[in-house]
Amino acid sequence: MTSNANHHDLRDLRAELETLTTEAFRPELAEIDQLPTVEIARLMNGEDATVPAAVAARLPLIAAAIDDVAERMARGGRLIYAGAGTAGRLGVLDASECPPTFNTDPSEVVGLIAGGPRAMVTSIEGAEDSRELAARDLADLALTPDDTVVGISASGRTPYAIGAVEQARKQGALTIGLACNADSALAAAADHGIEVVVGPELLTGSTRLKAGTAQKLVLNMLSTITMIRLGKTYGNLMVDVRASNEKLHARSRRIVALATGAADDEIERALAATDGEVKNAILTILGGVDGPTAARLLEESHGHLRAALAAAPH
The missing domain is CATH 1.10.8.1080 (Helicase, Ruva Protein; domain 3)
Structure with missing residues (x-):
């Protein structure tokens, strides 16, 4: 019975993946491995060039989310990223760059990755499939209504990211769902749903490419513009720094x-x-x-x- 259930689960998952733009197969690239290296690089560069336009289409949604984040952080709230795999690593990266850039305390911008710190460099099997793991990770942070939790997932269906957003909403925190597919469960679960649709990847399903780039661009905006709104800059100068070395x-x-x-x-x-x-x-x-x-x-x-x-x- 368990074997049959697993077989049905896998079949359902396969069917679901086939409906996702980020997982779509591109037959015109089926022989990309036969091309000269410079031509593959040209194709890849051309793909990457489409990402800023996809982000630009969501700027009003991104700006509205930033204003809500800044309002809460001004009252002492935190910005918390939660994701699995590449999405989780990008959140941890953005969080880790805030203290040296804006002199924030490490507790003010936090990156959670499914599977914990070891998942930054090693794939932790099954961690992304657990809503409960996300709830436990957030419980350790003792959320308040002034906190913001940003669930990050290229597919928009990752249970860890969705679980983080759902748990955060239950506790009254502000929530943002950042995905790269339209009509995603993650965006639907969040107060602010931001879906940056970048289309199928050069390598089928390799969402560390365009989807990862789009997520990096949006996270750059979330943290940087929030810090500008909090007075961490003067003009375009990073003035919230102390000369310690x-x-x-x-x-x-x-x-x-x-x-x-x-x-x-x-x-x-x-x-x-x-x-x-x-x-x-x-x-x-x-x-x-x-x-x-x-x-x-x-x-x-x-x-x-x-x-x-x-x-x-x-």
């Missing part, structure tokens, strides 16, 4: 120089007066205030440098 000190000096146009000695004095905090140093120069006043003004403006400058006594 030589490389960062050089970068900090350059950022302060670009923001203020001040001379080197003035920049050095400002960084020394603010314990190497770039945002504070810029405020001391442009706002004409001392270090403690800069710190107070930034605290009162919730870290937004433009608001702090407007409040500085000129």
